[in-house]
Amino acid sequence: MTKVFVFSLAALAIGSAIVPGAVSFRAEAATGSTDIYDYMVMNVCVGSDGSPIKGNPLECSQQRDVRPGDRIPYVHADFPASPKDTGCKALGMSRRYAFPLKAQGSDEAGQTYPLIAALTDYPPAGAPCDFGTFDARDTATLLAVGPKSASLVGAHHHGGWFLTIGAGYQDPRKAGVSRFMNTWSFPRTVPAKGQIGWGVFKRRTERFAAANISRQAFPASNAALGLTPTIQFWKRIEFKYGLKGTETRPVDTLLHIPFTKLAATGDAPGESRGSEHFYLTKELGYVTRWESWARDDANKDVIALARKAYTSPSCSMPATIAGQVTPHFWVGPVIDDVAAGVYRQQIVIKDRAGKKTSHGWYMTGCHDFTNVSAVAPYDPFAKLTEDDFGQDFIRQFQSNGRVPARK
Template sequence: MVQNVCLGAGGKPLSGRSPLDAGCTQQRDLLPGERLPYHKHDQPSPDERADAPEGYQRHDSIPVPTAGEGIAIEHSFDFGAGEGRRFGAFDAGSDGGDLVILSAGVASIGATEDGGAGFQLFVGECRGTVDATALRHAWIVADLAASQPGTLQGETVARLKDLRAAQQSDCPDRYSAAYTNWRVIPFRYRAAPGQGSPVTLTTLLSEHYGGMNRANADHVERFYFTRELGGTRWERWQNVQGNQQASPERITQQAAWFAGTGRCSHADPPEGGATMVLIDCREWSHIVPASDPDGDAPGFFVKALRERGMAPPFLAAPDPR
């Protein structure tokens, strides 16, 4: 879940070097509070590379100490292309991130923020007041207890609810069901121009279906995590039958437009019966050196939540005493 750093003499992280560098012979997870020697950016469309040479979005995967969830993993959404946007500065209304909670063999996305719905908590089934435990079995990424013996491969039906800003105090009365599966696969990732050849990495792939049954799910969100880079790719697949928000014709048009952007390499569609088309994807395999030779300060999404007074108590910074 956490991106690795390449180590030099004395075990010190090497500035500007990533674990994908051919000369990186020793690496480990980025540590809480440690400065980032590099950033991960998405791949721009080939015809927009001149205007967005560093891509559109930065997606760092960093460990964040919290008061109630221990060490959570932040995966930032930092847009830096376009008028008024710059990497490293939180732009409210567009930037955000996902926060993965690790607990008792379960990895669960417990909070998110984007330019559409703003800051949300994801909670699993709970009663009374929302507390730290409610986030630990919500948007399931993987669950060791539900995996096949000796593997990291399994499936479950998650029951969860997204709580927006004015609804985050109390557990909800109703929950949505989401068929979820996960498995470990080899996957080939693109390299940015001048950064070597494509690379195949062992990948934890997690699929979150929009509904209890794969056969009639509205959509699928697919997440790719690697030991080297943490969050490395994301895809959104849509059922071609359409829904209340988009007709079949509109979905077909969107899929055709996205295919023409060339932003992501090929991936097979999700299985399960429903015909799905890819309508969005980001592949964060473009490595960008830190601005500071000593590494950039960690913290983006959760830091901004705390500064805006939006973080619930269990996502606050831990007591330093």
């Protein structure tokens, strides 16, 4: 029987207690730790002295989280659109980076929170080798790791700045980063392998045209601001990544599945017709694989998209959280439907009266970012900085308006 843990907003942790404070940098192998920080930041292979060396984190035995000052001798990307692609196109369609910014967030109590930058780097159209410069095509996501949880707190892409607002924003006693926590969230302590956790989180995303967000446009708090309840599930699994037929070894993974609508029962998705699945690993961080899923009655050609995803060599058999997850939420196993050419599963939701509603769900897209290539050592912290987000934007996550540097 699968054990299920509820993500309590009172405790906001699964397993052992977490001592508040900034994350300390440490040289360790990819095994052992259950701190969500280690599943969000990319790793680097290290020698006996703890310094970075050449190697693929999916293969080397000695590794640690990347830290300021490191020069990284690899990049990881998704796989090319076609297995016939050569040269620059074979490097993949986009690259991923995940590393802590030098600045940190803070809350009303002065508690510091590491801020993690997750960069998706797309080369300009027509120049498939031109990675590395943050530009209009790229997406920068900002995550914060607090003493009890980690959350997606903001983003900058396509000419916009985005704040992911949580319930803390409705409380005038809150300040800085705590206004954006518990939105798109992850447990600070990752559960034991095979165990499922879930939680209900209120959130709202606001877009701004500039990094300098005025108090008129965004007051320090707003008790009346409407937030949408979401339900999010996660499970610690072992998963094989890579191209079909040449998959990696089983890799320790946190699978995160959020739904943007909540059922009246409070423990199941509402009328959500789509979902994204995120795979986080200690080796490559946030994210190592991404999938889009759609319900059979979604407002698009679900089967056509599912068939296209199924034919992609980089979209191997997906994982799931199969079983009776909550009293009102049942998830069936993923089926490799060779005849239909799709990956699908059944989800059943029961209402308060006991009536069951069943829908088929289909994987409609996938990016596996385990296409690792050796490169000349580079500084990942130069690819996306506080200045790229905008110092004024970063100050939104500061309780006192200044940006303390990591020691």
